[in-house]
Amino acid sequence: MQKIYSVTVVLLLLGLTAFAQRSVTGRVTDANGDALIGVNVIERGTSNGTITDVSGNFSIQVQNDATLVFSFIGYTSVSEVVGTRSTINVSLEEDVLQLSEIVVSALGFEQNKDKLGSTSAVVKASDVARSGETGLLNGMAGKAAGVRIARSNGDPGAGSTIQIRGANTITGSSDPLFIVDGIPVSNSSLTGNSGSRAGGTSEQSRINDLNPEDIESIQVLKGASAAALWGSRAANGVVVITTKKGKAGDKVNISFSSTYSIDQINRRHPLQDKFGQGSNGNYSPTSANSWGDRIADRTGEPDAVNTTGRYFQADDGTIYYPITAKNSRETFLDENFDAVFQDGSFWENSLAISGGGAKSNFYFSFGDLDQKGIVRNADYRRTTLRLNSSTQFNDWMALSSKATYAHTSSNRIQQSSNVNGLYLGLLRGAPDFDNRDYKGTYYDNNGTAFPNRQRSYRRYLGDNQNATYNNPLWTTNELKNPSVVDRFIVSSEMTISPLDWMDVILRGGVDSYTDRRERFFPVGSAGNVPSLGQLDAENFKETEVNFDGIIRATRPLSSDINLNATIGWNINDRKYIRDRVDAQQFLINTDLRNFNNSKLFFPDNTYRHRRSNRLYSVLAFDFYDQLFLNVNGTQEAASTIAGTFFYPAADVAWQFTQLPSLTNNSILSFGKLRLAYGQVGVEPQPYRDRTTFEGFSYNAYDDGLDPLLYGGGFRYNDDKGNPNLKPEVKTEFEIGTDLRLFNDKLGIGFTYYSNEIKDLLFEVGLAPSGGFNSVYANAGTMTNKGVELDANYTIFKNRDWQVNLYGNFNNNRNLVTDLKGTESIELTTQSISSRAVQGHALGSFWSTRAQRNADGSFVLDANGFPQIDNDQGVVGDPNPDWRGGLGFSTSFKGLSLNVLFETFQGGDYADRTRFVLYQFGTHADVGNEVTLTQDLRNSAGVVFPAGTTVRGNIEDFGAGPVLKDERWYTSLGGGLGGSAINEFAISDGSWTRLREISLQYKLNNEWVKRMKLTSVDLGITGRNLVLWTKVQGIDPEINQSGVDSGFGIDYFTNPSTRSWLFSIKVNY
Known part of the structure; x- marks a missing residue:
């Protein structure tokens, strides 16, 4: 009898337990609704639990008064009281701070960031992917303090500079070491002979x-x-x-x-279309510059040409003869631009x-x-x-x-x-020259044909095998x-x-x-x-x-x-x-x-x-x-x-x-x-x-030593x-x-x-x-x-x-403190170069500059214009x-x-393109016309009386207003090389x-x-x-x-x- 009683009690208790339990199902997702796999679902206060499957679904038997705790690495835990519910769907939010706690060491091992005394930055891979950049580096830009990433240009596949906490070497690369899955990999940007x-x-x-x-x-x-x-x-x-x-x-x-x-293209250089090819206000079809005649003053008739001698026949059959008088008012800035650019x-x-x-x-x-x-x-x-x-x-x-x-x-x-460079031929080109019929055959005065020649704005008949600057097409x-x-x-x-x-x-x-x-x-x-x-x-x-x-x-x-x-x-x-x-x-x-x-x-x-x-x-x-x-x-x-x-x-x-x-x-x-x-x-x-040894050749002796x-x-x-x-x-x-x-x-x-x-x-x-x-x-x-x-x-x-x-x-503040007597070290070799100069930040601009007084004002000539300093020096800092x-x-x-x-x-930014276009007369800044309200001198000392309308700009360098015209922009105020005051090419690069x-x-x-x-x-x-x-x-x-x-x-x-x-x- 006692045995039967005991068995009965046990069965009743089991029944009560079964009655007190229920099945709860549901789905766990992230904030975007994506299923979360492997989320821990635990009945609080017990060891009873399960995990979500590949669809984020779960099923668990719990007590009536149960509370379920949902937890997953990288997400904020959520507690849900079961109550009378049989279905519980949960959305977990990312715990940004918790995610950042787990970082990867230099050797590729995971570490808890909160236990480190060194500095690192996490760039989320999802942020890089969402950026839509084709290259990994550009996708990281702007996402970490102390990391400078800049794309060299917009060409497909163009490389990018990455620099962490400023420059750390002078002549070597500034790139950090890249470790992928524990091994170092190359981030080379090899120039070779590609230029x-x-x-x-x-x-x-x-x-x-x-x-x-x-x-x-x-x-x-x-x-x-x-x-x-x-x-x-x-x-x-x-x-x-x-x-x-x-x-x-x-x-x-x-x-x-x-x-x-x-x-x-995100920005276009502003170009002028008021003045034609030539100099001193006169048209010339072979001039390098666009300081020619005022296009609006032309007759608007077809150009006068000489049809008795040499000519250029384009591949489409169009014939171009030597121009004897420029009458057309047509300009081609947009047409020339659209011929080489497109929506990428x-x-x-x-x-x-x-x-x-x-x-x-x-x-x-x-x-x-x-x-x-x-x-x-x-x-x-x-x-x-x-x-x-x-x-x-x-x-x-x-x-x-x-x-x-x-x-x-x-x-x-x-x-x-580079004389074959795209922008050299496009931006220096005269506004009244059409680049589009660029290829064909040149015929000289004797009728001799020279096929596969190019027309460029300085060789508009293709009469020289060396085009000086390529037509951009x-x-x-x-x-x-x-x-x-x-x-x-x-x-x-x-x-x-x-x-x-x-x-x-x-x-x-x-x-x-x-x-x-x-x-x-x-x-x-x-x-x-x-x-x-x-x-x-x-x-x-x-x-x-x-x-x-x-x-x-x-x-x-x-x-x-x-x-x-x-x-x-x-x-x-x-x-x-x-x-x-x-x-x-x-x-x-x-x-x-x-x-x-x-x-x-x-x-x-x-x-x-x-x-x-x-x-x-x-x-x-x-x-x-x-x-x-x-x-x-x-x-x-x-x-x-x-x-x-x-x-x-x-x-x-x-x-x-x-x-x-x-x-x-x-x-x-x-x-x-x-x-x-x-x-x-x-x-x-x-x-x-x-x-080491280097190869060399003797070429000044007889043929027996001809290399x-x-x-x-x-x-x-x-x-x-x-x-x-x-x-x-x-x-x-x-x-x-x-x-x-x-x-x-x-x-x-x-x-x-x-x-x-x-x-x-x-x-x-x-x-x-x-x-x-x-x-x-x-x-x-x-x-x-x-x-x-x-x-x-x-x-x-x-x-x-x-x-x-x-x-x-x-x-970051960079400073070159000692070069052991070396005045400067070139990082780039141009008329405005980046250099290491003692007492200045690495990469400072070095070039020609204006003479200055002790108070920093310009030393002016008799006409009120700055003068070039015989000694070059630091003219800006790009940092x-x-x-x-x-x-x-x-x-x-x-x-x-x-x-x-x-x-x-x-x-600072060295805008050498703008400065050179001043000399060539194609930049919009030098296409300006102004009617003088007072007598003004140009840099040659020529006085232009009040009421005169002239091409140029007015500026006061410290001794009163002066006229910056062709004479200024083609000498000290524009151009390339050491003859111009290149300091004036420096602008605020913010x-x-x-x-x-x-x-x-x-x-x-x-x-x-x-x-x-x-x-x-x-x-x-x-x-x-x-x-x-x-x-x-x-x-x-x-x-x-x-x-x-x-x-x-x-x-x-x-x-x-x-x-x-x-x-x-x-x-x-």
Whole structure:
């Protein structure tokens, strides 16, 4: 009986328990309605729980009075009381501050940002992808304090400059080191013989070979402490990139995105169309200038021509005879512009397939970008493939592999300081010259035909094989500048865990690419060599092999002190090979690109090989989960230099809000003070520790020594080798704080940094009597100091609506403090050059200037005009007083809006294009007419009486108004070279731009479900839509010298763009 009673009680209790439980189902999504996979759903106070599936769905048995807690990494947790509900759908909001806490170290390992005393910046991969930029670098612009990113111009595939905390070396690259999935990769921007930094074609940034859609995270390590583990490669900072991987789930995830862009030139140089070709008010069809007659004063009849002699017959049959009297009032500014420019565009499509199980995952992607430039016949195509996979073999061994292939091809347009440059022929050309019938046959007075000649505004009959300056249509249609790049990046990592507190990581990778380029100038191109025909072919190959062996261990030293230790060994090997053949003087006047059609050949090649070894260690201490100390050390040896060099670093972080008195503070949610110190370096160039040989040719003797028959000889280079070289060393100190207030609604990061770079490497002049002209030596010092501020504020947030404001600010101050007696070092070599000058910021402008009195006023001549100083000097500084970015984002249900402004304040800009166009008479500023109200002198002393209408402008230089007319603008007040006062080409380079605005909409979830899709996103994005600046006709962000330490100079640089992009992304 007792047994029956007991069984009955048990059954009743089980029944009551079953009665008290119920099934709850639902779906968990993010703020945009996308399913969240793997969200923890826990019944509060119990161990009862589940996770969401690949569609975000869950099902769980709970008690009647249960409360469910939904939590997921990177999102704010949500609690829901079950009550009487059987279905609970939850939307989780991103916790921006929590997301930023997990960062990636210089070695590629995840770290908690709140435990670090060094400074880094997170650039969200989703923000880069949303920007719509075709290149990774441009998509990062404006999104991190202390990071300057500027596109060299608007050509398809053009490279970009990236600089972190100012310049850190004089003669080397300012680019940071890029680490992708734990291995260093190249961001080279090779000029080769495609032109100098000052002219030629735009170089590309190789990091843009990566498909932005493949990026998972981007971490910018700004301070020396954070980057020190990379030793002599880390002076410019480190950018750590991780790529996407598959996620566990019971289905394969497929994502397809497509973007179409419309690109337009964002600024046009203002040109005058009132005055014709010629000088001194007289028309001349062969004049270089447009200081000719007033076009409105012409009769308007057809031009008078001489039909009895020579002429030019265009390919369309139109015949052009010598002009004897210019009567036509027709001008062609818009027609000439439209003949070479168009609306550019690109299609970018990306397909990603990913998935995984309990122990393995994979990610595969295919990307294709096809871009047509705003300049006709300029193009860029990038095709990428990526396969990432990882496998957990057992509890103690895992393997991951990542491989990507990129194929890019492009045709680039000649630009800048280059007689074949696009803008030289277009902007200098006279307003009354029509460029469109540019190609044909020239017939001389004897009737002899010269085919494939070009008409240009200075050779309007094509009567000279050297056109002086190309017709811009010849540049865009006849010149060919193809480049084809094939690149492989492959890496693997094996993790072995022999103990539960120790990991052994073996990581290796290879980055290798070839770049095949040509420059083709058909017979009749501008320039002494191109006019006879030239085919210049170059092949580049860069290969980097990297291996790391790393041991990581985590052990408690006591109940309140923990230690994470890392020790590693790195071997790195880099090779650079360049082979070139320059074929000149074509045998047949044809557009066939074949070496066999050339008379002269000039081959050359370059080979560089360097290798380095590094031993590094990290000790990370955690005291009471409040005070964190990280100590790093790197010992390095390299083939370019004798000996070994040590780079120490340390940082400390104190979370003072862990103090008992601050733990429950209603205002200050989190507070951290940080302090960091570190040393990093710049490795010397290879082979500079010895005196090398160089090839040369004797060509002044008889044919027995003719280099065309026997080749040249070899002699010692006039640059003396230096066996005492050592790395440049940057020592940096920084202090700062990270604060989160008002329940994490407001986040603020503040940093002050100061660094000094010693033993700067550059060429030091020697007395030629010693047998050498220079020696590469450690001979300079430079400093950077500045403040960085990042802030973000959640203005409003509820279940459906969120509004955020964010911004950044920095004000780096650079100073070259010592050059060991060298007056200045050229970074760019033009009439206004960027230089290193002691006592000034790196990149300061150096050129001719006006004579000045002690009070800074001009020393004027008898006519009231400035006079040129016999000594050149510093005339400007392109470095800004400060830079900043301000962003706004809001989302309401499925609709989201993002806006980003960026500003650059206080830097100078060398507007050489405007200044030269003054001399040529084509700029709108010099097309002005003014009626004098008083007698005025010009710079030649000629007096123009009151009431006279003249071409020119009036200015007071300090002794009363004077007339700036043709005489002034073609001498001291305009032009190029050392005869003009180039100081007057310097202007305020400040700018503010609407860098980005994007609107995205997520389609109705019910419709998506019926289509069996996870999500569908539609977007429209604007890039660089509005620009506020005093600089005329050009975007002051572009740079004549391209990707270079010298910046802020324009000289007929190809223009930049503004863009509208339309996108769709489908997830299955």
